[in-house]
Amino acid sequence: MNAAPQSRFAIRKFEIADIADALKIEHQSFPTPWSSAMFVLELSKSASICLAATEDDVLIGYLVAARYAQVWHVMNVSVDPANRRAGIGSSLIHELFRLADGERTHYTLEVRVSNVAAIRMYEQCGFRSAGTRPGYYADNREDALIMWRSTDDNFVPPNATNPTEWKGHR
Ligand SMILES: CC(C)(COP(=O)(O)OP(=O)(O)OC[C@H]1O[C@@H](n2cnc3c(N)ncnc32)[C@H](O)[C@@H]1OP(=O)(O)O)[C@@H](O)C(=O)NCCC(=O)NCCS
Structure with missing residues (x-):
């Protein structure tokens, strides 16, 4: 075998x-x-x-x-x-x-909305999406998904489209 x-x-x-x-x-x-x-x-x-x-x-x-x-x-x-x-x-x-990682450490990134592999990987690592940047990528004007992860349960990303969904989540 x-x-x-x-x-x-x-x-x-x-x-x-x-x-x-x-x-x-x-x-x-x-x-x-x-x-x-x-x-x-x-x-x-x-x-x-x-x-x-x-x-x-x-x-x-x-x-x-x-x-x-x-x-x-x-x-x-x-x-x-x-x-x-x-x-x-x-x-x-x-x-x-x-x-x-510290007590209150925040991480953010942008990823192409079409990049399913990367988005899944980031989600699996604890990142969550918090809105988009329209036309962010110069080559094809593709939107960027903005993702965040924080060690602080009460952290709400500055650009979160649904701020209430963030409270108490990691
Ligand atoms: C995105 C990238 C870095 C992932 O690296 P990787 O070593 O293959 O990722 P991992 O093996 O750690 O995958 C972790 C999880 O991500 C998800 N994932 C990774 N590749 C995937 C794919 N092709 N399709 C769907 N989900 C995928 C899965 O949930 C996977 O877990 P699983 O294998 O247990 O199902 C790699 O595909 C890459 O280099 N892509 C080109 C560069 C890029 O797009 N970088 C990110 C820019 S923001």
Whole structure:
């Protein structure tokens, strides 16, 4: 009997040296991929968390988050197409939570309304939608879904379309 394939990946800090491999994943993942300069900019910020998922020392996924005031913005999460649906994206997000969660820590992100895979992953990680930004994406004028997660049960996102639905939920 054949054993099911197992993904044995590790998560570590994303380094400048990872950028070249990340760009290959970017180009397979996004219609408007990040440039090298965008990765360098995020890595240079003192209030950023940049994580790499590797298998046998090969980069197979990454996450970039930056903190503005009290809110962590998840700027980029991407997994190599050959390694998707193996828990890597959600593990990167949970590692961000492990590193950044405090008593009142908030996280937000924008995601294309058509990106069902990412929306499901974020929901599974505790994010909830709180409205849209119409025409947010320049390439096709697609709307962005705005999602939030907070460690504070009483937190209500500033742009929540249904503020009362947020109270008491995580
Ligand atoms: C979105 C993305 C990062 C998910 O990474 P991943 O490692 O495949 O995600 P996970 O394996 O951790 O999946 C976690 C959950 O998300 C959901 N999910 C992931 N991919 C899915 C898909 N293709 N269809 C439906 N649900 C999906 C599932 O609920 C999954 O849990 P399950 O496998 O137990 O059912 C990956 O598809 C990707 O890199 N996409 C291109 C880049 C992108 O869109 N990034 C997000 C930009 S905002």
